[in-house]
Amino acid sequence: MKSQLLFALSACIATLCSCNSPVQPGRADFVLEHADIVYPDSICRDCNIAVIDGKIESIYPSSSDEKWVGKEYLNVRRQFVYPGFIDAHTHFMAYGLGKYKVDLTGTKSWEDVVRRTVQFAKDHPELTFIEGRGWDQNDWEDSSFPTNDSLNFHFPNIQVVLTRVDGHAVIVNDYALAQSNYIPGEEIEGGLVHAPNDKPTGVLIDNAINLLNLPPHSRAQQIEALLEAEKDCFKAGLTSVVEAGLPRESIELIDSLQQAGILKMQVYAMVSDSPEALDYYCERGPYKSDRLNVRSFKFYGDGALGSRGACLIHPYHDAPNERGFLLHDPEHFRSAAARLAKAGFQMNTHAIGDSANRLILDIYGKFCTPENDLRWRIEHAQVMDSSDFAYFNTYGIIPSVQPTHATSDMPWAENRLGPERIQYAYAYQRLLDEAGLLALGTDFPVEDISPIETFYAATIRKDGIGYPPEGFQMENAIGRVDALKGMTIWAAYACFEESEKGSIEAGKWADFTILDKNLLRIKSDKILSTKVLTTVVHGEVVYKMY
Known part of the structure; x- marks a missing residue:
């Protein structure tokens, strides 16, 4: 799977640095001017981007003879333009x-x-x-x-x-x-x-x-919550989010707000595991609009490490009588996997402990091959047994990880796991070596919403005050280019959306995150001070700092 994936994505990315116009210039809805476009391996300096109907029509040097007449212009004055950042695991609502x-x-x-x-x-x-x-x-x-x-x-x-x-x-x-x-x-x-x-x-x-029996939030409260979340996401430079588990009613609310032009955030919605939801969606199949994609289900394999609910193969180092627990009988996951594979849905399972990861990977292996392109995901893949990493390559499984979990948990994680097992926890480079990609997210509100913090934690492996000075388990820090891909094209691939977003090229949605720094080149101690200047979704400016 790894070699096939890298070939496909490399072929896609190889087209990105071209500034040739695919069509004759004319009238555009929106023209982004004087941008330094950051690609994984180069920068298109002082380029313009013409947008029609929310999609990129042309990328061309500002100095060229090619001229587009726009209804709207945005001169970014050589600031750094990235593909719109995607958070691959959130709790948006x-x-x-x-x-x-x-x-x-x-x-x-x-x-x-x-x-x-x-x-x-x-x-x-x-x-x-x-x-x-x-x-x-x-x-x-x-x-x-x-x-x-x-x-x-x-x-x-x-x-x-x-x-x-x-x-x-x-x-x-x-x-x-x-x-x-x-x-x-x-x-x-x-x-x-x-x-x-x-x-x-x-x-x-x-x-x-x-x-517990708590009263539900009203529809008005839910709408206000979605709009508040969208506002903060745009301010943070996010143009798409993966919502990691919602009931059908909430998904339909999001769809109605998007269709009415009220909610502009793009959402890849995982359906929360329930018998009623499985029956409803498996009968009808995936649903897709310009801003909403419903083709996956969210399952919980186990709990969390911090509360000792993560299911471990061997007891907790600091609680010898506890191993955590699965949240369902294994047959629950097996039967759901069979239904989802048949109905064409992606299965995305929260797995923290090494025992839970092993079980879910084994179940996935009964259905997934690199050839059938199911793209089933392990959400978190936080603690692995050393012998289980190979499953990701063998079966074409995608690890969806949250780098700030590593820097948040590092003060106490070794106490939970012990000195040997901690070596196989938060092992992002090892996972990348096996899978060929990582989908990066925050898990907000568990962690901060900022994709800049995600990038910093993935590459530098320190917290916000620079601790530890040498970085946390730096053998599993990933490179800056890979971190950028994890927030853009790889995150899009993990959602079956790499043909429409995740990179800046003609034909894709005009989603841009504009920063004041080049994340691939600046000194590490300057990363966290990076500012989001502008966020653009479908060719519309949805956030502007100034």
Whole structure:
């Protein structure tokens, strides 16, 4: 698979540096002038791009005799123009809904979490329930899970649900637990309610979260959330996002907003795993519009490393009696894979632990070959057994990874895994060597929305303050060209969209991210200060800094 993929994409990219006009010049809807276009292996300096009906019609030197008359012009004055950045793994809707939740990112203690939640409730007396997100007990001096006593004191009569940063654990007050479907002593497949001495602490892990009964957000709130998320994405330079799991109702809402011209973000939507969704979409087949692509399903193989829900082959280094767990019986994944392969849908499965990765890769191997081009994906591929990397090449499987997970988790990941197993975690170069490509994303709101941070974490392997000085496991840092591809053409390929986006060439959508620096050439300590100047989607300026 690797050699075939590299040949196909190299052939595509080889055409990009040509500045020859494919047609006779005339009238264009939009002309981008005086751009330094950044290609993987060169720069087209001082070039113009003519756009008709949202697609690139011609790329040509500004000094040439070729002249296009545009309805609209944008002179970028030799700033650096990239293919529109694609985030290959996001929670777009959940990010937008964050405006209705207390922000718990960066909290330094459980007491800090409670203080913020109390203040949020005072600031929003209209809310009928309280949600929050972003706490991470690994950042606290006491890294054990908290108990909900203080929540019960402050909130005796309203549901409070505070979600861990990774979305795989929550802490709730007793009132929320009383409104839930929790039955003491009942075993939960793929989940856990912390209840030492049969007294729940309020901490719910993975599938146990599904026991909660929270009121849904209104349609108006969802629309406002989508538009807020779009605004932040455009400001960050994103022109397309992969939404990693939505129910049918949310996907249809996105489609209706796009069709009405209200929502302009391009979305590759994974359908959340459910029997009803499988029946509906497998019967009707994939759906595609100019801005929405629905041809994949999202599954959860296991939980997260930070909450010890990731399913490991051997016990956790810091918890010898725990190995995590699968979120479903293996037969669930096997039967779904058979249905999706038959119906022509892509299967994308969250797999963090080495045991979960092994299981899902083995199941994929029953259906995937490099020749049948299913392009099934492993989302995260975070902890691998050394013998399992070869599956990606053998079966043509795509690793979809989030580089900032590595730099966020590095302070405590070795404690979870031990010194030997950590060598095969966040192993992006090793995955790239096997698969021939990586689809890069952020997993926002788990991590920051910025693709610049993705690029920095993938190539430099340091956090925002330059730690560690030597970089984290630098043998698995990827090159800058590969990181750029992972945010553009490889991300598009992972969504079956490489013929319409992911590179700047005639016939593709006119999606551009315009920066003030050349990411392929600047010093590493200057990367994070890079500014997004302008974002263009389908030939329309959707964000401009100045």
